[in-house]
Amino acid sequence: MKEHALNKEAVLMKETAIMREAAFMKELIVFGEDYNRHPSSSQHTVNTLQHQFASIQWVNSIGLRKPSPSPRDLARIREKLRNALTAPPRRDDLPPPFPVIHPLVWPLAEHPLLRWFNQLSVRRQLARKRHLRVVWAALPSAVDYLDALQADVVIYYCGDDFSGLAGVDHLRVKQMEEHMAQRADLILCASPALVEKMGRLSPQKTHLLRHGVDxxxxxxxxxxxxxxxxxxxxxxxxxxxxxxxxxxxxxxxxxxxxxxxxxxxxxxxxxxxxxxxxxxxxxxxxxxxxxxxxxxxxxxxxxxxxxxxxxxxxxxxxxxxxxxxxxxxxxxxxxxxxxxxxxxxxxxxxxxxxxxxxxxxxxxxxxxxxxxxxxxxxxxxxxxVNESWEMRGEAVLILINNILEEKQTCLPEFSII
The missing domain is CATH 3.40.50.2000 (Glycogen Phosphorylase B;)
Incomplete structure (x- = not known):
């Protein structure tokens, strides 16, 4: 009887290990601001989640404005070209804990050929899909890439009122945000005003996620x-x-x-x-x-x-x-x-x-x-002390798991290593 109980316990432990290993087989792709250019809320939050995914890949900013011939935009274009074609310059910031890609894309492309080129530019730099793919989109323009990347779960992180940003094509961005609200499985907003705005588009998916602090x-x-x-x-x-x-x-x-x-x-x-x-x-x-x-x-x-x-x-x-x-x-x-x-x-x-x-x-x-x-x-x-990014990451993970449970899978419990 004792030997039978030990064998049963061993089988249970093995099954649990297999289930946890299967649960961990998720990958995360982030469409965010340029990593380390401004440490953003997406960067802080995703850094706390890095041990919850088999892999994370960060896509540097795909833009929300069509470039102009202004000196500032030309300098930004040169920076983008340099980062895409060469190794980015070393900075005093801590190095990224996961791969960061610098795609050459045309912001807010409307012509089908340009949109195809943008998708190809991003897809060719990302590792091949191996697991269930979660996409964290901090820009509404990321909606153009979701199907090409075979996104299984989409999180739209709304950290700004993009309709109020200077120089942005507000009509085009508004259309993208409406499309993103329909496509996303989860919408996270950084302020009550943004919750109210996105809640008008998709109330059941929208949640408040205030910023944290290191x-x-x-x-x-x-x-x-x-x-x-x-x-x-x-x-x-x-x-x-x-x-x-x-x-x-x-x-x-x-x-x-x-x-x-x-x-x-x-x-x-x-x-x-x-x-x-x-x-x-x-x-x-x-x-x-x-x-x-x-x-x-x-x-x-x-x-x-x-x-x-x-x-x-x-x-x-x-x-x-x-x-x-x-x-x-x-x-x-x-x-x-x-x-x-x-x-x-x-x-x-x-x-x-x-x-x-x-x-x-x-x-x-x-x-x-x-x-x-x-x-x-x-x-x-x-x-x-109770508003750390780790606590924000734990709240995000609970919300992600609620989505994944509906898809018959889940991530392991939150842990900080």
Whole structure:
């Protein structure tokens, strides 16, 4: 009897191992932004899922705008050609943990021949399909590739209101997004506004997935990268922002704040994606080149306050900036323009609705006592510790498994290795 029980247990263990091995035979293809160009929410989320799939392949941005002859677009085309034809230049960022491909495609192609060329360009660089194929599409334009790639499960990750993006062919993108909503098995939205928008197209498939934060990276104490002040009385206050300098940045507001507070230096870290004539004229606005993501914490932790000085438009009202939670995880006080995502943390984020509100908040945070600054840091980090990307990845995996169970298969339980 004992021997029979042992044999039965061994058979059960073998069957379980076979089932788990079969469950693991899934592959993931990601259509996202250029990997490591801006660490995106898709990049953070997929990184937490890398041990849940037999393989992951990342397709760098296939675009949402038809290129123009502008200097900025021409430079982007040169960058795309260089990455597609040669090994991309080494960066200080961590290397991708999976293959990244750089397809040559014509964005938003409408002619059948161009669409065929685009599909061929992507398909020829991807490994041959071996398992059930899950596609994570962070761009609605990825809908043109789903059939060519034999997608079994489609996840549409809606992280932006693409109808509000400058320079985008809004009608074409709207059509693609409607098609994607029909084709997707699961729609994940980064904000309630996007849930409302996509819910009108496909309510049963649509779920809220707020952004997370690399908590331990931003909370771990970092050395001060700024030169020491000649004396305690000669140090200047530091207000900071990082991210691309684009049309959604309120340049007029920043110039007014800089003029009103000449004793404060406003540090802007990031690539200039638009002209900044107003900011260039302000002596106490300091520009810095982009900083690798893993080094940003050492700057934020040594600012007197971090800012989100955005204009009021549809894109901002629908966004949930990654940097908001990173600022808070770093323990840095935050001042923001008035938009929904900034109102998530009323005790931590000072939402300013006028220039005087901005100046009052800047004065308050620049003159925080050491005791109050430490208390703010402790409270902010307590809020952020439960908003990690790992927790977001676990939520995504549960939703994926719900879809896969309907297809008579599932992924293994979530694990971080």
């Amino acid at each position: 908590f331990h990276r931003f909370a771990a104490p970092q050395p001060d990268p700024y030169p020491p002040a000649p004396s305690p009385t000669q140090g200047r206050y530091k207000i900071g922002f990082y991210g691309s300098l684009n049309q959604w940045l309120d340049q007029t507001l920043l110039c007014e704040l800089a003029a009103a507070r000449p004793e404060v230096d406003f540090h802007l870290i990031g690539r200039r994606d638009c002209d900044t004539p107003l900011l260039d004229a302000c002596d106490n606005i300091k520009f810095h080149p982009p900083v690798p993501h893993q080094h940003l914490a050492q700057y934020v932790q040594h600012w007197d306050a971090a800012i989100l000085p955005f204009v009021d438009n549809a894109q901002i009202r629908a966004c949930d900036p990654l940097k908001l939670r990173e600022y808070l995880a770093a323990g840095c006080p935050v001042i923001s323009s008035n938009f929904p995502a900034a109102r998530q943390y009323p005790c931590l984020v000072s939402v300013a609705t006028s220039q005087q509100d901005w100046l009052d908040a800047i004065d308050a945070f620049c003159h925080l006592s050491q005791q109050h600054r430490l208390q703010y840091r402790k409270t902010a980090r307590q809020h952020m």
